[in-house]
Amino acid sequence: MEQLIKVTNLSKKFGKNQVLNDISFEIEKGKIYGLIGHNGAGKTTILNTILGLMDYEGEIQVLGRDPYQERSELMQDIAFISDVASLPRFLKVQQLIDLVADIHPKFSVEKMNEYLQNSNIKFQAKVKSLSKGMLALLHLALVMSIDAKILVLDEPTLGLDIINRKNFFKNLIDDYMHDGRTIIITTHQVDEIEFLLSNVMFVRAGQIILNSEMEDIDNRYKQLIVNQDNVTQAAALKPVYQDRQFGQTIMIFDGLNDKELFGLGDVTTPNLSDLFVALMQQ
Amino acid sequence: MKYKSELAILKKELIEHKGSFFIAPAILSSIFFVLLLMQGLFGSHGQLVSFADEALIASYMSNTIFFAIYMGITLFFYYADAFSADRKNNSLLFWKSMPISDLKILGLKFIVGTLVVPIVILGWIMIGSVLSYLIGVINIGSFGEFIAPWTVILFILKLASVTLIMLLVVMLWLTPFYAWVAFLSVFFKKWSIALAFVIPLVLIVMEEIIFFDGLDHSFIGSFLSQRLVEIFDMTTLAKDSQLHEMDNINFDFEDAQRTTSFANIVIDKLYSNLWQLLSHVKWVSLMGGLIISGVFVYVGSEYRRRFIQG
Numbered sequence: 001m002e003q004l005i006k007v008t009n010l011s012k013k014f015g016k017n018q019v020l021n022d023i024s025f026e027i028e029k030g031k032i033y034g035l036i037g038h039n040g041a042g043k044t045t046i047l048n049t050i051l052g053l054m055d056y057e058g059e060i061q062v063l064g065r066d067p068y069q070e071r072s073e074l075m076q077d078i079a080f081i082s083d084v085a086s087l088p089r090f091l092k093v094q095q096l097i098d099l100v101a102d103i104h105p106k107f108s109v110e111k112m113n114e115y116l117q118n119s120n121i122k123f124q125a126k127v128k129s130l131s132k133g134m135l136a137l138l139h140l141a142l143v144m145s146i147d148a149k150i151l152v153l154d155e156p157t158l159g160l161d162i163i164n165r166k167n168f169f170k171n172l173i174d175d176y177m178h179d180g181r182t183i184i185i186t187t188h189q190v191d192e193i194e195f196l197l198s199n200v201m202f203v204r205a206g207q208i209i210l211n212s213e214m215e216d217i218d219n220r221y222k223q224l225i226v227n228q229d230n231v232t233q234a235a236a237l238k239p240v241y242q243d244r245q246f247g248q249t250i251m252i253f254d255g256l257n258d259k260e261l262f263g264l265g266d267v268t269t270p271n272l273s274d275l276f277v278a279l280m281q282q
Numbered sequence: 283m284k285y286k287s288e289l290a291i292l293k294k295e296l297i298e299h300k301g302s303f304f305i306a307p308a309i310l311s312s313i314f315f316v317l318l319l320m321q322g323l324f325g326s327h328g329q330l331v332s333f334a335d336e337a338l339i340a341s342y343m344s345n346t347i348f349f350a351i352y353m354g355i356t357l358f359f360y361y362a363d364a365f366s367a368d369r370k371n372n373s374l375l376f377w378k379s380m381p382i383s384d385l386k387i388l389g390l391k392f393i394v395g396t397l398v399v400p401i402v403i404l405g406w407i408m409i410g411s412v413l414s415y416l417i418g419v420i421n422i423g424s425f426g427e428f429i430a431p432w433t434v435i436l437f438i439l440k441l442a443s444v445t446l447i448m449l450l451v452v453m454l455w456l457t458p459f460y461a462w463v464a465f466l467s468v469f470f471k472k473w474s475i476a477l478a479f480v481i482p483l484v485l486i487v488m489e490e491i492i493f494f495d496g497l498d499h500s501f502i503g504s505f506l507s508q509r510l511v512e513i514f515d516m517t518t519l520a521k522d523s524q525l526h527e528m529d530n531i532n533f534d535f536e537d538a539q540r541t542t543s544f545a546n547i548v549i550d551k552l553y554s555n556l557w558q559l560l561s562h563v564k565w566v567s568l569m570g571g572l573i574i575s576g577v578f579v580y581v582g583s584e585y586r587r588r589f590i591q592g
Binding site for chain 2: 048051053054055071072073074075076079080081082085086087088089090091095098099100102103104105143
């Protein structure tokens, strides 16, 4: 698999605050990566260093370039949404399209028009008059109309209601995710993006504590709703997480298979948000 | 097109500041138009000029002075805003997502103020001149012969070409001062307006404290004031006899010749004096100012690239 981004021993300090601590990972072509962590865990800092928006210690290669030194060249092949409200508000939608068409050599006006014709965004509307949901869809349409190799989305649906969030991700999957494109996405709505991820990275206190393909997570982690009589026996198997919910004891295990947990209770695969909570509390 | 992205940024900059460069001048021109019209209808009919060509030259000159002052003030506030506007309106990350460098963006913003705005303002001078001239012709029916419309247009174009060159030279001369306030706005946003004056004042006070030899001997103060106003080499300018020929022009024309004689002479003199004046511009100092402006823009863009993420 072609490697698009290689991060080696990345560290970043803000004053005395160590935000990223010696992290390394790779991003491969054609996959959707979810970067998940608490507020302040370092997700946005990771993205900002990849996008060349800030300096860092360590080494980052994005499409063979140093992003901090070659951001503007790199932006021909990377599209990103860091804040859906960052579109220039003084422009009309049509002016914005014309502007991006003139600036970005890989922007397709035809695609953009196609996306907008299927929405209720008017070409003559001022950007500042659009609702949050419309702004998010407009920004998504703009970046999807760029023939970029990597799309980076940092909390793209923050502040949107559930319908607009669903529309956003639906459009992303239906209209963009083909031809070997790669997406890196951060969000707090873990459950809403779980279905579209091929890889996941959990970030905690500036370190990546999990970097795995979704398929491997299914095989590696098991959730057990423990029968009351077997709690002591299950606890002896060293769960990574244990909690009581609605009178039931729930445990999550790393690396055990169904056979080892057989008879102790109901075994399922934990969803991403449960696993996230489990690993964050380790 | 080769410079498509650069032209797009210039266009975007004009759209962003259309209030200062289009709407306000349009409102001001409309107000003058209405005031002149009212003066003709209800005011006293004392005439400052007696002939159509005098009215044309007077209209052009008054509009030039007014809009040049307007431009000087507006550009100060434009530069105090433009370099930090993307942060202020929260669009910085959008621009950073485009394949265009911070240096290019700030450089183009600077070019808008230095080279594009004078052309826009020249447009308003021409529009204002035509409007004032028309009102003058309507109000004062006692002009001799009217000037043919195409002659009026030709006169205005000739005057405009002289004005454009002078506006551009003056703007290039003033670039370090505008670059200074723009540079400060990268760091201090709207506080750049006050700091543009406070920092030199503090330096002058420090100079006075350290090398006190009388308040009228500040090296920094006198350098800045001279650099601000003395665009021409005054020693060679004072000795230039050709520039003083304007004082000796005979404006006593025969009535039959009167239609455009005054305007023709004024325009001819402006043309010849323009080249003479340009030969007295302190070009070395002007180039030095451009280099300093370039340094301000570059350092500002590097700060924006390295330290401003949104």
